[in-house]
Every structure is written in structure tokens, then in C-alpha cells.
Amino acid sequence: xxxxxxxxxxxxxxxxxxxxxxxxxxxxxxxxxxxxxxxxxxxxxxxxxxxxxxxxxxxxxxxxxxxxxxxxxxxxxxxxxxxxxxxxxxxxxxxxxxxxxxxxxxxxxxx
Numbered sequence: 001x002x003x004x005x006x007x008x009x010x011x012x013x014x015x016x017x018x019x020x021x022x023x024x025x026x027x028x029x030x031x032x033x034x035x036x037x038x039x040x041x042x043x044x045x046x047x048x049x050x051x052x053x054x055x056x057x058x059x060x061x062x063x064x065x066x067x068x069x070x071x072x073x074x075x076x077x078x079x080x081x082x083x084x085x086x087x088x089x090x091x092x093x094x095x096x097x098x099x100x101x102x103x104x105x106x107x108x109x110x111x
Contacts, residue, residue, distance in 0.1 A: 001028070001033060001035060001038050001040055001041060002032070005032060006040055009026060009028075009074060009084055012024070012026060013026075013074070013084065014077070017076075017077070026074040027071040027072065027074070028071060028072050028074060029070075029072075030055070030058055030072055030089065033074070034054055034072065035051075036049060036052055036055070039083070040082075040083060040084065041083065041084055041086070042078060042083045042084070042085045043072065043086050044086075044087045045087075057103060057106060058070050058089075060106070061091070061103050064095060065093045067094060068091065068095070070089055070090070070091050070092075071089070071090040072086045072089060073086055073088040073090055075087075075088070
């Protein structure tokens with residue numbers, strides 16, 4: 001995530017928090033959000049190297065559907081505004097839900 005994106009999302013999330021408005025949704029491209037070198041983002045309680053497994057699953061999906069678009073939905077701040085958190089992927093794909101579930105269930109099979 002670049003510095004402009006970081007500044008923008010921090011402003012939005014802090015504004016939401018001050019006004020007790022937790023209904024807004026903010027989406028980032030998975031490539032920007034799941035950058036394994038960026039310790040500013042957390043996905044499903046995974047920072048840094050933990051993001052690699054999710055990136056691999058997403059890339060498997062994209063290999064099967066080259067037109068797929070995947071976003072991460074950000075929902076909050078953690079650790080005194082040092083990390084933004086998310087645990088939801090928004091997936092637009094031509095694949096069926098069954099096929100998408102099979103791809104993402106690979107993570108469960110590995111653990």
C-alpha cells in the first residue's frame with residue numbers, strides 16, 4: 001500500500017470512528033492490500049509472511065479466471081492506528097461459487 005493510500009484510509013477510518021459510523025465499506029485491490037512487505041495491513045490476523053498463502057490462493061483463482069477482480073474490504077484500525085485490518089475478500093469472477101470455494105478450501109487442506 002503506498003503512502004497516499006495509507007493517508008487516505010487512515011483519515012476515513014478515523015473519521016468513521018469519531019462519528020461512530022461503522023457502515024462505510026472501503027475496498028483495496030488485493031495486490032495493494034496484501035503486499036507481504038507491508039506491515040501496515042493485516043488480513044485474517046496475518047501480517048507480513050502470513051499473507052503469502054492468501055496471495056497464492058488468489059493467484060490460483062486468477063489463473064483459472066483471467067478476468068477475475070479481487071478486492072479486500074477494510075473495516076478498522078488496530079494497535080493504536082498502526083495497522084488496518086480486514087478479513088473479507090470481494091470476488092468478481094466467472095467461476096461458479098463451487099469452483100471458488102474449492103480453490104479457497106485448499107488453504108484448509110494444507111493446514
